[in-house]
Amino acid sequence: MSLLATRELTIRFGGHVAVDAVTCAFEPGTLTAIVGPNGAGKTTYFNLISGQLKANSGTVTLDGKDLSGSSPSARTRAGLGRSFQLTNLFPRLTVLENVRLAVQATRGGRHRRGLNLWSIWSDHSELLARARQILDDVAMAGKADELVANLPHGDQRKLEVALLTAVEAKVFMFDEPTAGMNAAEAPVILDLIRKLKADRSKTILLVEHKMDVVRELADRIVVLHNGALVADGEPAEVIASPIVQEAYLGVTAQTASVEDGTPPTPTLPSRGGLEKP
Numbered sequence: 001m002s003l004l005a006t007r008e009l010t011i012r013f014g015g016h017v018a019v020d021a022v023t024c025a026f027e028p029g030t031l032t033a034i035v036g037p038n039g040a041g042k043t044t045y046f047n048l049i050s051g052q053l054k055a056n057s058g059t060v061t062l063d064g065k066d067l068s069g070s071s072p073s074a075r076t077r078a079g080l081g082r083s084f085q086l087t088n089l090f091p092r093l094t095v096l097e098n099v100r101l102a103v104q105a106t107r108g109g110r111h112r113r114g115l116n117l118w119s120i121w122s123d124h125s126e127l128l129a130r131a132r133q134i135l136d137d138v139a140m141a142g143k144a145d146e147l148v149a150n151l152p153h154g155d156q157r158k159l160e161v162a163l164l165t166a167v168e169a170k171v172f173m174f175d176e177p178t179a180g181m182n183a184a185e186a187p188v189i190l191d192l193i194r195k196l197k198a199d200r201s202k203t204i205l206l207v208e209h210k211m212d213v214v215r216e217l218a219d220r221i222v223v224l225h226n227g228a229l230v231a232d233g234e235p236a237e238v239i240a241s242p243i244v245q246e247a248y249l250g251v252t253a254q255t256a257s258v259e260d261g262t263p264p265t266p267t268l269p270s271r272g273g274l275e276k277p
């Protein structure tokens with residue numbers, strides 16, 4: 001059974017169709033890279049799945065359940081996780097407190113059983129232990145007590161990803177997770193994605209411009225162009241497909257010949273690629 005599926009998912013902004021009747025299913029245990037030029041509709045597609053944007057038509061289903069009318073938080077509870085925006089961080093709280101709140105929010109009222117101080121205390125220490133574990137996973141344990149407002153940009157991005165793992169989702173959507181990170185920070189995030197992938201029950205969607213990352217991590221590539229799904233399949237196949245060759249000519253010409261063992265590291269849907277509509 002397909003875990004996550006969109007059917008004819010469509011949104012228009014004025015006269016512009018940003019996501020155009022996208023029908024696609026994502027299986028548990030697979031990582032699908034979603035690529036396409038700037039303005040192709042990748043982020044908008046994620047926003048439609050997570051409920052940040054409401055589709056004009058079409059459906060989003062998770063495990064057969066129609067979530068099209070659900071709020072973003074209902075979708076999160078149903079198992080859809082997505083990269084938190086930086087605005088979702090609490091800048092005046094510490095790193096640890098931010099993660100603890102995310103863990104707590106996901107667990108909802110499950111742990112509250114009346115005003116029992118022992119149970120409140122044990123819940124609290126369990127949440128803190130889980131939060132510390134998550135920080136450990138993104139190599140941020142040493143920054144647990146720092147105020148989020150004082151963190152460098154790269155650490156804030158890492159924290160966003162940490163929060164995403166805190167919600168114990170079934171579906172993970174990463175939108176250019178290493179954008180703006182330096183060479184030391186990016187591998188930590190990629191490692192985290194690898195770990196999620198190793199847990200064969202997760203469904204992972206990754207928007208990524210860096211083709212070396214896509215090539216390493218993706219089981220499948222979906223190409224969006226002008227809001228429409230124009231290619232879908234095995235990474236090598238998709239990269240070599242005429243539509244991608246044509247759309248990214250010059251850039252893909254290099255990526256298509258990566259089998260020779262010395263891959264360049266082009267960015268497939270590069271800013272120098274197709275014009276934004």
Ligand SMILES: Nc1ncnc2c1ncn2[C@@H]1O[C@H](COP(=O)(O)OP(=O)(O)OP(=O)(O)O)[C@@H](O)[C@H]1O
Binds near residue numbers: 016018037042044
């Ligand atoms: N809230 C909005 N209002 C109006 N137009 C929007 C809105 N959000 C996105 N768009 C437009 O929809 C199209 C798709 O944008 P989107 O951000 O999804 O592209 P993208 O594939 O994520 O691009 P990038 O690779 O640059 O992140 C663009 O033309 C964009 O200008």
Ligand SMILES: [Mg+2]
Binds near residue numbers: 042043044175
């Ligand atoms: Mg985007």
